Amino acid sequence: MGKTFKTIDEAVIRFAGDSGDGMQLTGGRFTETTAIVGNDLSTLPDFPAEIRAPAGSLAGVSAFQIRFSSKDIHTPGHRPDVLVSMNPAALKVHQKEIIPGGTIIANTDAFTKKNLNFAGYENNPIEDGTLDDYFTVIPIEMNKMVKAACEGIDLSPKLVARTKNLFALGVLFYMYDRPLDATEKWLRKKFKGKDAIIEANTKALNAGYNYGDTTELFTTRYKVEKAVLPKGTYRNINGNYATSLGLLAASERSGLDIFYGGYPITPASDILHTLASWKHFGVQTFQAEDEIAGIMSIIGASFAGKLGVTATSGPGIALKGEAMGLAVITELPMVIINVQRGGPSTGLPTKTEQSDLNQAFYGRNGEAPMPIIAPSTPGDCFLAAYEACKIAIKYMTPVFYLSDGYLANGSEPWKIPQIKDLDPIEVKFSDKPNEGDSFLPYKRDDKTLSRPWALPGTPGLEHRLGGIEKEENTGHVNYDPDNHHRMTELRKEKIARVASDIGKTKIYGDSKGDLLILGWGGTYGACRSSAETLREENYKVSHVQLRWINPFPSDLKSILSNFKNVLIPEINMGQLIKLIRSEFLVDAKGLNLVRGKPIGAPVITEKVKEILG
Amino acid sequence: MEQTNTIQFTKKNLESDQAVRWCPGCGDYAILSQTQKTMPDFGRKKEEFAFISGIGCSSRFPYYMNTYGFHSIHGRAPAIASGVKIANPDLSVWVVTGDGDGLSIGGNHFMHALRRNMDLNIMMFNNRIYGLTKGQYSPTSKVGHVTKATPNGSIDIPLNPPLLALGAQATFVARTIDRWQKHLSEMMTRSYNHDGGSIIEVYQNCNIFNDGAFEEYTGKEKFDNVIELKNNEPMLFARGTKGIKMDGSNPVVVDMEKHSVDEILIHDETNLNQALIVANWTSHPVLPEPIGVLYCIDKPTYNQEMVNQIENARKVRGKRSVQDLLNVGDTWTVS
Known part of the structure; x- marks a missing residue:
């Protein structure tokens, strides 16, 4: 049966297995190759805190998700199109997130009675048909495959079995039409001097790719074209x-x-x-x-x-x-x-x-x-x-x-x-007294309020620093009430002046509208994606991601005043929102999820729609 | 580290413009004065000294020294001083700490700075009491010590600082006493000349909260109770009338009228086993209190090893620009 190519905009793949199965490495290799191919991409490694939880246990499942696209994307995606499941526990943990109609590639050699019990399965879900209504299940005996591929190589069966992650990688490379050479080169560098390991992993990788080619389990291969990114070297x-x-x-x-x-x-x-x-x-x-x-x-x-x-x-x-x-x-x-x-x-x-x-x-x-x-x-x-x-x-x-x-x-x-x-960074160490013959370590610059930086070893500028309140200018120990108030104000004012070094706030979308999604830090991708979706649906929604949170940008107040609603998604119970409310008296709404995972764009989109009715 | 040059300064130049605010009669005055008297003889530029302290009475020390100084937070002086020394190995870095600051809240940093053989000169003023917080027992207070915090007497077993330092693999361990001015000065000079981490425990009288804690080592009978260790010399004390002899693995005090000097233990600063034995004489009911350099050996210092590693890396890998680093590896170009 001939294979057909289908061009798609993007795909989300999740590799999941035991902590010892090398899932982070597999994901990393897929990512490097995908980057070289020229897709835009975003990844989400998700691993347990334990270095090696009991093999086959739910606690020991380690996963790596990658979303890659021919378009400009901002998040690692939410639900995978393809789940590579190296054991039953990985399937158990991640199955509920696969999109309906998605694909499960399972290493059936790991679906033993013991592992199934460990994962809480009474029957083998790969065989009992329970998944078939919802997903395309591709069972592969990966351990047997790599054993055959590595025959004749002088390696212990245990080390040969370890190459199965490269086999899985090869299968995925076949599915998404990715080259093997970058991974082969990487293997040669990583295991330099260990020829048998290099050979075994390379054979496993190729075996996976060839398996995809020869088996009839794959009827379609996917192409994800290069993303149109701004010119430059990446x-x-x-x-x-x-x-x-x-x-x-x-x-x-x-x-x-x-x-x-x-x-x-x-x-x-x-x-x-x-x-x-x-x-x-x-x-x-x-x-x-x-x-x-x-x-x-x-x-x-x-x-x-x-x-x-x-x-x-x-x-x-x-x-x-x-x-x-x-x-x-x-x-x-x-x-x-x-x-x-x-x-x-x-x-x-x-x-x-x-x-x-x-x-x-x-x-x-x-x-x-x-x-x-x-x-x-x-x-x-x-x-x-x-x-x-x-x-x-x-x-x-x-x-x-x-x-x-x-x-x-x-x-x-x-x-x-x-x-x-990049902006220059100017450093000025003091080399002479700054007040007649004396050196005042707390004499401030008029503009920035910064104090001079005089290094030990510099003649004539000997001074003492410390944790007791400083006298203004001299830096001497000082307990005077007015001085303490003054120094407290100066320290506050100095930080406030950093605002003059923060550029104009970038707004995605219009500078006025029905709702502003205001995020900070790592929620950027989700907030931005959500704003893009909502704007395509003609919602008057814009997005600002704060980089400097103290001080706030000087133009933030006026930006906030131009929106009827402000939504602040955070992976906490509402921390920025309190600062914004108290600083600007804005009746912002929160979206707060603390699940140990990034907030997904769809959740934000849904919340915006709920607010805008 | 030694350095000779012609830059001269005097005790007067080392006095800062800040009024000294220890209680009248405090042993810290004597230590400050002796430090200021001794330092000009090191033959090093004044600006190359940095005095770093934590919190406590002793830790006010840097404010009174007209050198570079840092009065930091409780217990952390060895850590801040390590940063100073690694950042600029050309400085002579001194840590001034106390028994509470250095051994209790800062015990961890104390131990690790010594273990690394960071070239710091640590002076620990041990008054066996918390002075600045007004008289609670410290980790060197004796069992039974009655304070406001121990109205029924302390049930804590005191630390033995030289033994702790030796256990942490310190390369220079010394003890002196605030009132033994000349000895104090000698110990400071020895510490300065030692390339590596040094700890000098200074017995210091707190005349307000623990007056007379060291009376037996500073009073009339001091020579009967203190043994001044001198390298390669027999361990004699009480003006030569008594000596220390090993009886198997146990040191014993012997009367020199009945024993020959040949039988007396010779102090060897480089012998760790012996140093461990001597350190155990601390507050001993029979054996004399040892002062002087208990232990001194040469070992590579952390700060120098850091310099070596960086120089070596530069030699092996060459000096590159950050741009080169950005451009290497798997890259692709969008045109």
Whole structure:
């Protein structure tokens, strides 16, 4: 039977299996190839907190979703068209989300009685017909297939069985007409020196592809044409890597070497790993004994003239609270990164959430304001991190950078910027007294209210910083009530002035209308997609995604006043909405879902329609 | 680290313009004064010193030194100082802390800074009490110590700071006493000259909340109760009338009228086993209180290893631009 090609706009594929099945790797490879093919794409890795939950258990299911398209897309999609299910548990967890009429590709070798029981199935759903009314089920004996493909290779049966994820990848490459060479090249690099492993995986990959070609189970192949993206050179990028690159670019443009001090924590650790591999760029990384030492070390490094950076997640920020206050009162530049995860407490370490906005705003004793920036897409993490460094240095302040698990691990095609085109970052260390013969460490710049940065080692500028209230200008310990009030005001005003460095707010859609979707951070894609859908249906809906949350952009007030309704979707119980309501007296409505997953565009669209009647 | 140059400054230059606000009679005055007296002899530029502290009476120290300084938050001075030292290894970084700041709330940082052999000079003023919060017992207070927080006497077992430091693999461990001014100055100089993490425990009298805690080491009978360790010299004390001899694995005090000096234990700063034995004489009912350098060895420092790794990475991988990094890997062009 001949195969027909069908051209489609987009597809959503989800790879799901046991933690040990290599699903993240498989998804990653499909993503790289899809990026090279030129589709727009968006990914959503979803893995358990346990490194290896019991094999075959529901808790141990790890998944990776990719949506790819010939159009400009903003989210990893909601319901998959194709589910690759490497075991019964994966099917059990994900089956309810497959779109009706979708395809299930199952590794039937893993559908043993034991695994079926473990997943809570009484009968084998692949065989009992229960799925056939709703889905196209493609059963493949993947373990047997890879065993046959790898015959003659000197590898243990266990290692041969491990190549089944490459087999599944090959099948998907066949279905969506993707080349194998990038993956083959990657295998050769990844397993350099382990020829048998390279050979086995390459054979499994090709076997999967050829299986698709020869079997009659696949009658149709799909083509997703290249997306029309703006001109330029692209690469695929995830948020944590983009954040690291943004920091490094700021280091190069400012001439300050990075000092990173931090403690490992999911989902922020990859920033530490990446920076640690960039020693040839002069990056110093210090894995401290705890979260507190992490931030304290960067306060010390910043005092000594480095670009201080720490990255953590909510629990780590909780521990850093007192030190953040010290950074605020000593007015030293640094970037404090929170890659948010589900809370409270340990919460959902590997899942995404936006519930640390209050913590970023208020999580310190005393009046301790800090600028807060939140990147909106994985690629945007680059510029947001760069901007965070720029503002930290210009205003001599710690800057709070709020990423999240979805941005950190999700990826998208990213147009590679030119470093030379980025805003310059000017650094001015003090080298002489600034008041007659004296040096006043808290004498402020008229425009930015920033104080001078004088490094230990500079003759004649010896001074002491500390956590006790400072006397204006001199920085001496001071308990005077009027001085304290004045210094509190100055610290607040300094952060407010950051607004002059925030450009005009970008509005998607008209500047007036019936409803504004106001999002922040990682909900960008869903908010934007929803606004696009609604505008196609002639709703007078626009979208603004806030990047700077403290201070708010100066034009936000007038923008809000031009809409009859404001909807604020957040992955928390309503944190931005309280700030907006109290700051602008706007009767905004909330859409709040805390499921450890990104909010989907359809939910927002539905809510907008409900509000607009 | 040693550095010689002709830049001269005096004790006077090291006094900041801030009025010193410790209680009259506090042992901290003597330590401050001795520090300011000793530092000019190091032969290093004044601007290259950074004094970092945490919270507590001792931690006010940097405000009174006309050097670069940082009065940080409770217990965290070793962490902030580590950042300063890694960021600029050319600085001489000093940590001033206390028994509460350094061993209780900051115990973790204390231990790890020493373990890493970060080239910091840690001076821990041990007064066996919380002074700034007005007299609660500290992690070095003796069992039974009555304070407002322990009206029935403390049931906490006190820490032994040199033993803790040795356990954390410190490469320089010393003890001195606020009233032993010359000795204090010697210990500071030894610490300064040690390339690696150093800890000097300074017994310091809090005349308000724990007056006389160290009376037996500073009063009339001090020489009977204190043994001043000197490298490669026999362990004699009480003006040479007593000595320490090993009886199997146990140290014992012997009368020198009945024993020859050949029988006496020789202090060896580089011998960890011996240092562990000596550290255990802390607050011992029979053995004398050891002061001086208990242990001193050379080991690679964290800060220097960091410099080496970066230099090596630059040599191996070459200096590249960030743009190069962005452009490598799987890219595609839309035209």
